[in-house]
Amino acid sequence: xxxxxxxEEQLGAFLASNPERFRLEDRLTFRQVFLNPSRxxxxxxxxxxxxxxxxxxxxxxxxxxxxxxxxxxxxxFRAVSLRDTAGTxxxxxxxxxxxxxxVDGRVR
Numbered sequence: 001x002x003x004x005x006x007x008e009e010q011l012g013a014f015l016a017s018n019p020e021r022f023r024l025e026d027r028l029t030f031r032q033v034f035l036n037p038s039r040x041x042x043x044x045x046x047x048x049x050x051x052x053x054x055x056x057x058x059x060x061x062x063x064x065x066x067x068x069x070x071x072x073x074x075x076x077f078r079a080v081s082l083r084d085t086a087g088t089x090x091x092x093x094x095x096x097x098x099x100x101x102x103v104d105g106r107v108r
Contacts, residue, residue, distance in 0.1 A: 025083065027082075029080070030077050034075070
């Protein structure tokens with residue numbers, strides 16, 4: 001039993017001194033409402049305001065998919081790494097989508 005405690009202590013010390021080796025990358029799950037500027041020539045600003053208003057309403061269970069245009073990669077992204085999010089949507093979006101200590105929110 002003594003050797004087990006020593007092994008646990010050694011493992012604990014190793015983990016404490018090397019946390020970066022065992023840290024998992026954050027994963028994001030989010031839904032996108034895409035507004036295609038090519039399909040909405042002249043109406044994109046108005047349409048964006050309508051989407052914002054709809055998303056801000058009290059009915060949080062509403063289906064956002066019907067608010068936007070089709071997107072090649074879909075509307076829902078589950079357990080996507082921050083690196084993959086940046087690769088798909090750009091670094092700026094990736095930094096906005098997961099600010100520190102924010103679990104739920106909207107990126108505009």
